[in-house]
Amino acid sequence: MAARMQQGGRPGGARFAQFKLVLLGESAVGKSSLVLRFVKDQFDDYRESTIGAAFLTQTIALDDQTTVKFEIWDTAGQERYKSLAPMYYRNANCAVVVYDITQASSLDKAKSWVKELQRQANENIIIALAGNKADLVAEQPDKRAVQTADAEAYARESNLLFFETSAKTAENVKELFTAIAKKLPIEQASQRGMRGPAGRPGGVDLGNRQEAGSAGGGPGGCNC
């Protein structure tokens, strides 16, 4: 498995840390597409709505000493799955909240996710706001429904990372995840014996799969 391969290959002094990332946002804004671009460098013009949630992993090298592995939960945006979301974000170190820049209402939804995360998730969670489908307005500027400046201002005041992305062209996709990785407490996380940044178990693990197994499903006290 990927995790084991990672472990062995690191020379001494190298830093390796693993973080849980959750994607949230209205249905059809492109969450799965962003993940697929990031993880497999692929894009499908037609993609079916996610059923339940998908789990993927991707490892990126920040520099030749630092490797970050993301464990990604790509959640389903459909309403009926809404109440399952806490299970995925409760333990997350970082979140990408996605909207579609051609759909104004999707930003409202994104804002409500941000609010929920700030209230209910790990208090040190890193949140990035992604305005997806940038390629659509590159061709037809009148398709834009959310101005970059507006979203940017909102992101700044809410203390979010912000990117306009395109899963289709790959624009800003790698950048988005890299920026998140840079904000994560790698130093802390890569020290053996440390707990996750929020002092909770399960937020970070050191590539030990057993540990991931016991802690990852969400904290025991979850009553959602």
Next chain:
Amino acid sequence: MPDDSSADHEATQPFGVAPRTTDGSEQPEVGNKVGDGDGADGDDMEQSRELPPPPLPPRPSLHVPSSRPPASGSFRLSKRTSRPQLLSQPTTALSVADVHTQGRGENATATSSSASRAVSRKHSASHSGRFLGNSDSGGEDSASVISYAPTLDARLDGESLLGDVPAEATTPAWRALSAQIERDNPFETVPPESDVATLQIQHEFDEIGSVDAHGSNEETLLEAWKTKLKHFFILSASGKPIYSRHGDDQLISNYIGIAQTIISFYQGADDPLRGFTAGGARFVMLSKGPLNLVAVSRLGESDAQLRTQLESLYMQILSTLTLPSMEKMFSNRPSTDLRRPLQGTDVLLDGLADGFTRGSPSTLLSALECLRLRKTHRRAINDTLLRVRSPNLLYGLIVAAGRLVSVVRPKKHSLHPGDLHLIFNMLFEAGSVRAGGGENWIPLCLPGFNNTGYLYMYVSFFSTSERDGSGPHERPAATGGKDDELAIVLISAQKEGFYELRKMRDDLVEQLENNGSMDVIKSAIRKGHASCSDIVPGTVLRHFLYKSRGNVQFTMPSFEPYFHGLGHRRKLMSLYQTLHESIHSRTAHLKVQHCVGRDATALAWETPLFELYCVAGPQATRASLAQGANRIVQWIRREEERVFIIGGAVF
């Protein structure tokens, strides 16, 4: 829940032959009972989290028969030609004398195309009887006795086997088929122009598109819509459209309105309409609590078969919402628009619907197909599953190319074929899970198991093709056909069980790889189906379906080389439908049915142990067909533990 709900509660067919206990005292927890919140978010997946888990539905008490005919013994082929005298002793011998021949001419004349409502009702009665009968059977043949009533009658009244054709035994299906294939030999090279169905099915799954702003293209779209061979509609009791396979709301609103008017007219008269024929199409209605489901088909299925298809669509809706949650929505607000909570599940309903339109042996027979493996290999896989089983596992499945490789399950919970069909549909027909490129964690309700609560399903796909020897994580997304993919499916009642099941998957894969089982599975997948002539060298048979009733499983050879392509496949399935109906309709007195057409000859043969449907070319004689059938049965007897999962891994 209205009257006809019982089937949903009780239709848990056994998978495997282990007896089940039915006290329900050790029910697994089913997470997240739905529907106790207020109406506003009644469509959320979980609301009543503080409530105790819902009880499992009542299960039918089992009348375990004193003796199940030992599988091997009862497959003995006797040479007798007389018909069996003992009801409890199935004969598996087939002789020419037993065969009833049905010619095309008779069919055309004997069938009343507009099966009267009386007949329709009979069909449906026989259908539900069979449904319940099977569900009660506990894997034991004799428990399905309800479904044999007609057959038993026939035995007592045996002369009719050879004599007159009961009019009801011939179906509109056969007629329609005959009409469609008037002068072709559809199984040989056919000029497709001359065959309406073959031609049309090529376009059956094309998108219709939506009506433009001015409605100027409406007529064209309606024309396209009307050429579809098959339609499915689901509407709420108050007439709101919920699902239509073809055409968007605007296009079909008139039709939905008409359907609603007709349905409610008859419902008002306390005499629900079950089906009628109009314009060469058969209309069948199924009323399920707050939903009305309608099938419109020009493919010649019987009412019972269409109703089974509608049942399956209904089960898909329950699988998304659960029954209490759906009922709650409608009782809070009868005008609820179910489209919203069902959003995104169109692909699942479409997958089912298109499967029915293409013709699915699995649905026709209400049975599953397994990957053929040596007994020792299957046992090794079962043992591995049991060894790595994690504590919160309810069901575990290994599925290859839509065929089951192995099952691990608790002794007292069987798997309902209808539930498995929903899972297979989700995995292999809808693209979302397979193309996602990752692992999946999916809440779903398995209505046959328990229609009141959700289970959680871990799914991980592997490509089995040679070029891609890497691990499950490296599976290329959205590439490769569904035919070379292997899925590991682990189901638990634990909402937070993902990591636990993921660990089990890792252990399972590692052990299967170490003990060589993975290679065995992969090479079996690559081998695909054997052809008829591999199975019975020199036979006249071109295809067959063999269903083991006790195991609720079927096996078949490859469609190639005779049934290449959608059109020929469809025609073959129509023939099977006809054969199936001829031995299943309540009025059928036939245990063996022989059909002769210009394009094919076919034979259906039913015993309490199995159903066998064989198809040969048009020139095949009755004797050669019967001989082929006998040799298939011999082959099954030898291969039974290879082609079927007998019991599976039970804990």
